[in-house]
Amino acid sequence: MLRASHLWVPHWFKATRWLAYWDVYDRPEIVPPYGAASMDIWWLDRAKAEKIGKGI
Numbered sequence: 001m002l003r004a005s006h007l008w009v010p011h012w013f014k015a016t017r018w019l020a021y022w023d024v025y026d027r028p029e030i031v032p033p034y035g036a037a038s039m040d041i042w043w044l045d046r047a048k049a050e051k052i053g054k055g056i
Contacts, residue, residue, distance in 0.1 A: 024049045
């Protein structure tokens with residue numbers, strides 16, 4: 001099931017949810033004061049993406 005851009009498989013018998021994701025995005029350490037919730041400040045970190053591609 002695709003929900004809010006996250007892959008999620010419902011478990012009706014479990015009280016908690018497990019979430020798997022790829023950590024390939026990054027953002028600046030200091031965020032703008034009026035745009036902190038904006039997705040425009042996130043970018044693809046190629047080094048992290050290469051590690052996932054190599055299975056590290």
